[in-house]
Amino acid sequence: MPPSPDFLRPLLMSGPSGVGKSTLLQRLFAEFPDKFGFSVSHTTRAPRPGEVDGKHYYFVSREEFQNLLGENAFIEHAEFSGNYYGTSFRTVREVSAGGRRCILDIEAQGVRQVKKTDLNPVYLFVSPPSLTALRSRLQGRGTETEASVAKRLATALKEIEYAKEGAHDVVIVNDDLDRAYGLFRKVALGEQVTGDTLPPLDD
């Protein structure tokens, strides 16, 4: 069977930090090791212990990054805490040229920039069932300080406001992980699905 038309379009995932995007992606890559490719971003921040160049990020100097910016190499880019991050057109092309569906994980500012390009991805928003659940996942992950949880929650509200504008093609509520994954794998495989309804997220 030929792949469905949507399988040929990149899949752009967004959603607040802690909502479970990495968890869903890990399951997908484990189930389908050859079908998908993650778009590796460029960054000027220093690698953390264990991070591999070309796998977690392409680590580049500020000068290299600025040169790439000058060449319009990026689909989207942003500066966080003094470091640049960006997704290059070339990276996405390389994944697609390898016959895999390219999956991108991009925050709301970047999504706005992507919308101005001709990338034409499927826009997926992964939503928490409630803000209370998001808070407890961020706290429970054990990787964040209290200040960092507060910062991520403030950013989460911006992501959610953007989703409320109807910026995405599909919404998946990550309530029960098995249920959410069942829907996610269909979207990733390019099946036409009725997504979830965005919860009120006003708690």
Ligand SMILES: Nc1ncnc2c1ncn2[C@@H]1O[C@H](COP(=O)(O)OP(=O)(O)OP(=O)(O)O)[C@@H](O)[C@H]1O
């Ligand atoms: N459906 C779920 N129910 C309960 N807990 C979940 C669910 N999905 C994921 N989690 C847990 O929530 C925490 C955050 O998940 P994860 O790290 O995948 O989020 P993320 O969206 O990738 O965050 P970031 O953008 O910061 O990388 C993890 O501890 C994960 O095990």
